[in-house]
Amino acid sequence: MAMNLRLREDAAAALRAESERTGKSQQEILRQAVDEHLGLGDAKRPTPYPDWVIPPERPYRMVKPFLRLPKGMTTADLLDREDRI
Numbered sequence: 001m002a003m004n005l006r007l008r009e010d011a012a013a014a015l016r017a018e019s020e021r022t023g024k025s026q027q028e029i030l031r032q033a034v035d036e037h038l039g040l041g042d043a044k045r046p047t048p049y050p051d052w053v054i055p056p057e058r059p060y061r062m063v064k065p066f067l068r069l070p071k072g073m074t075t076a077d078l079l080d081r082e083d084r085i
Helices: 009-022 026-038 075-079
Strands: none
Touching: 009 026
């Protein structure tokens, strides 16, 4: 079912922040809140992952590189080495 939902500005800001923090979509957070409020529980909610996939423990986060390649060297150069079998 599709619907429009009007939130107070502070609730909308909190929802955006929670979405960013967890990596879940705002819709997913709201669906979970409605399910919990209505007592539907996790068992009735479809999982976005198949049984054989282990879901991530943390949402995606930007990683700052801690190594820099020398000028003129690429990652392809690292893979194309004489000492590799």
